[in-house]
Amino acid sequence: MRIAIVTPYTLLNLGLKHLLQKYFDTTPILYNEISEFFDNAPEQFDAYILFADTIIGYSDFFLPRKSKIILLASEGSHLPETSMTSLDIHESEESLLEKIQQFIEHLDKQSEILPHELSPRETEVLRLVAKGLMNKEIADRLNISINTVLSHRKNLTAKLGIKTVSGLSFYAMMNGYISDIDDK
Structure with missing residues (x-):
């Protein structure tokens, strides 16, 4: 090896x-x-x-x-x-x-482990959370309600077992959902 x-x-x-x-x-x-x-x-x-x-x-x-x-x-x-x-x-x-x-x-x-299955909308929310956007900004950007953003974040927490913004950001970087946090 x-x-x-x-x-x-x-x-x-x-x-x-x-x-x-x-x-x-x-x-x-x-x-x-x-x-x-x-x-x-x-x-x-x-x-x-x-x-x-x-x-x-x-x-x-x-x-x-x-x-x-x-x-x-x-x-x-x-x-x-x-x-x-x-x-x-x-x-x-x-x-x-x-x-x-x-x-x-x-x-x-x-190497065969598959990443957690995230819906396309959950992936979008994850990317925006990782980029530092607040719930209201995410809702405005995706044209959804704040409650819907909160639901997606709750689903992300349940699926990934990660509760913090820094944890979600790190997960997004490490799993290829974003390549540069500063890219807004």
């Missing part, structure tokens, strides 16, 4: 490399610079380990490969639920190894 670790943190990269070599018999390729990663045939990898800001900054490349990503987080940072495996860099070695093992075992299966 070819794995790319793409973070600017040399010590973190070396630690992950050590764990993967020792316990999973794979030697990942380390990239401290994103430009170096993209200069070396990035599509060749079976899996990617990186932080959310890298995914968001290069969403055109990473979003289609989201099932192949291990998302790194630091203690105290809150990540909304995604279909990606996430690792808190402060977790115990045992916990990290368990999550990496599950990721490796289910890599093929994860």
Whole structure:
């Protein structure tokens, strides 16, 4: 299995490399610079380990490969639920190894998971929520009532299990519903 670790943190990269070599018999390729990663045939990898800001900054490349990503987080940072495996860099070695093992075992299966079925109108509402529009603005833009907007938001929360605007925005970015939050 070819794995790319793409973070600017040399010590973190070396630690992950050590764990993967020792316990999973794979030697990942380390990239401290994103430009170096993209200069070396990035599509060749079976899996990617990186932080959310890298995914968001290069969403055109990473979003289609989201099932192949291990998302790194630091203690105290809150990540909304995604279909990606996430690792808190402060977790115990045992916990990290368990999550990496599950990721490796289910890599093929994860790529077959279908996104939640959203209606076309729910998709439109999700995009507008993610872009920061208020309920009234969404209603005006879509020519629907505020109550209808609230119903769609309630359905989104039920289907996705995400209750916050930031969570919905992150979900929309990570699942390709929007490519740039600032694009209004």
